[in-house]
Amino acid sequence: MSGFDVGTRLKQLRQHNGLSQRELAKRAGVTNSTISLVEQNHVSPSVSSLKKILDAIPISISEFFAGEELAQEQIFYRAEELTEIGDGTLSWRLVGARRPNRRMSIIHEHYPPGSDTGADMLEHEGEEGGIIVAGTIELWVNGDVRRLNAGDGYYFDSRLPHRFRNVGDSDCVIVSANNPPSFADGGDSHHG
Known part of the structure; x- marks a missing residue:
């Protein structure tokens, strides 16, 4: 935790x-x-x-x-400066969380064995992609399921229901990006 x-x-x-x-x-x-x-x-x-x-x-x-305060523009981020936005089991460390006018999210994701983004599928504006750096992840996108290993990548429309599960017995590490940063920034401001 x-x-x-x-x-x-x-x-x-x-x-x-x-x-x-x-x-x-x-x-x-x-x-x-x-x-x-x-x-x-x-x-x-x-x-x-x-x-x-x-x-x-x-x-x-x-x-x-991150809290409310925005930082001045920063270019380089040490590992300890990334903002943890995970749930205590999953670790999702966001680069530049307080950066003003951020237009994308870059996230260092860490899934321990057996971890899962949850049975409620994620859906948000934009698109996202990533590369599996270590381990294996099971990725569900709009009913399609694939098991991806280190070196594999993905890219999809984030409005499609999706879920990430580590079904392997070792940690899975992913570096991902999404744009606009709707999942990690701004909430769901598209409800009218």
């Missing part, structure tokens, strides 16, 4: 936006108890569950983890 307090941050954001646990749960399509358990840090939400909850506020995953 990273030291980030997901529960307290979610509660602060919910209250700041004048939402009850019930209202946030209704908007996100989850149960009241889910919001309560996350806020008390009794349960760690999957990436897809957290995204559903944050979209209902709306706030992006990177804003959620």
